[in-house]
Structure formats: C-alpha cells, structure tokens
Amino acid sequence: MPNSVPDISDAEFSVLDVLWQHNPASANDIVEKLNEIKPWHEKTVKTLLNRLVKKQAISYEKQQRSYLYSPLIERESYVVKQSKTLVDKLFRGHLSPLVASFAQQSKLKKDDIAALKSIISDWEKEQQDD
C-alpha cells in the first residue's frame, strides 16, 4: 500500500518542512532553522517533534545524549495528498478552475505561463505515445 500520509497540523508542517530541507537534524538544529522564520520556543518545537514521531511522520536515531530526526514521509507525498484534497473539495477534482482563479487574480507570472505551456506540450506528447 502506498504512502499513507497522516494528518499534520500547520505548526507540525513547519517543523517537517525544515527537516525536509536537511536531515537528519538534531532538535537544536531544527529550532535554530525554524527561528529564522518562526519565533517559537524550544519547548514548543520539541512538543511538535514528539507529536510527529507519534504520528509516524518522522523517526529518530539516538546519538549520544540527543536525537537525530529524519522524515518518514516524503514531501512529495504530502504535497500530492494536500493538493488533491483541496482540488476535490473546492473544484470537484478539476484543476483548471483553480488555474482560472489564479489567472483572474493576476497571480500568474510569465514563468508560470511558460511552465504551463511546457506541461501541456508534454501531456500532448504523451497522448500520442499511448
């Protein structure tokens, strides 16, 4: 069975996101990195780490006195799951209305357009191959 991704709260996600960037990492490494962004108390971060361990989202390995943490789930899996959940909920599974919404909000940049074109042409290429 592929990747069953547990529910992860917003605060927990921020911790995970640091771990995805570099791992394994000690609690202190994570606290330091996080503090560039979030003014969270060390104790808070440790709580979040514990909860992530309980949820089996991360693992640790004892190293002397402290632990080295690593992600157990991949960012990709999480991203795919969350994206699908949102698109299903808001657009009944269809992606294009989301893109249209961004377009209407002028949230599309030339980079995005170029990327979209490339995605489309790849998609069309693959259609032929089948």
Next chain:
Amino acid sequence: MPNSVPDISDAEFSVLDVLWQHNPASANDIVEKLNEIKPWHEKTVKTLLNRLVKKQAISYEKQQRSYLYSPLIERESYVVKQSKTLVDKLFRGHLSPLVASFAQQSKLKKDDIAALKSIISDWEKEQQDD
C-alpha cells in the same frame, strides 16, 4: 476592506457549501440536502449552523417559527483564500508546480488541457492590451 473570510472548519464548509447551492434555506432543508452526502445528525448540523452564524459566515432571517439561512461570504472569496494559502504553503506561491504535480499523477484530462490553453491565450492577449 475586501472580504475578510473567517476560518471555517471542514464540517462547517460542508454546510456552507449546501447553502451556496441554494439559499436562503431552512435548517431542515440543509439537513436534508446534506444527508444525501453526509450521515450527520440534525443536531450536529444545527450546531454547525450556529457556529457559522457566530463566525459571521452566514446570516439568518426569522420566518415564522424557524430561520432561513443565507451565506454572508461568497464561495469565490473562500476558494481564492484557500487556494492561495495552499499554494503559498506548498509551492511558495507558484502555481505551476501544482499543475506539474497533477500532470505527473495523470490527473489532467483533455478538458483541463483545453481550459488551460484558453487561460494561457487569454493571459497572452491581455499582456498585449496593457
């Protein structure tokens, strides 16, 4: 100040989504409609309606003994806010990686592709106009 959209839980969203489809509606109308999808007790739905009223997401109008509820926030506003939140969180504000992810998961249908092309050509047209 434009639409300040309150935080809305998943269960509350389901109720709101029924109201967006047809309003105004009585609590019973909503319960009935919702029960096509969710096996929720009438009491549960009433609780959710109350919470939505408190959050100022919906309003009501007394009609004889019961109330008629209507949305106070537009679905569009909610959708825009949630979409932006997700894209900011997962893709640092860039939409195209989300589309790429869907493409990779084979979640793009011909309809989506056609819609995307149209969005792109509109976008390009507008660039000229400026």
Next chain:
DNA sequence: AAGTTATAATTACACTTGTAATCGTAATGT
C-alpha cells in the same frame, strides 16, 4: 387553555492544536 411538538439555544465531552512549563535523567564540569 393546556399539552404536545418543533425549533433554536445551551451544554457536553473527547480529541486536536498551539504554546509552552515542569519533571526525570543522563552527561558534564569541578
């Protein structure tokens, strides 16, 4: 008018989340 009933309002209660503080213990300094 009194009893019954349909509604809304209030209360309940366990679980999750944000945000730590405190406790126990193993390592470190002196």
Next chain:
DNA sequence: ACATTACGATTACAAGTGTAATTATAACTT
C-alpha cells in the same frame, strides 16, 4: 563524587472541532 545542565518525556491548559444530547421556548392541536 556531587552539583549543574542539557536533553527528552510528561503534563498543562485554553481554544477549536466533531458529534451530539439536553433544555428552553414558541407554535400548533385538541
């Protein structure tokens, strides 16, 4: 060896959520 400290583990506690049950009240029935 003993005191201090640096960790992780346990506990805390209010707000939000899911999921109703109970209570108050206004309307309908007889």
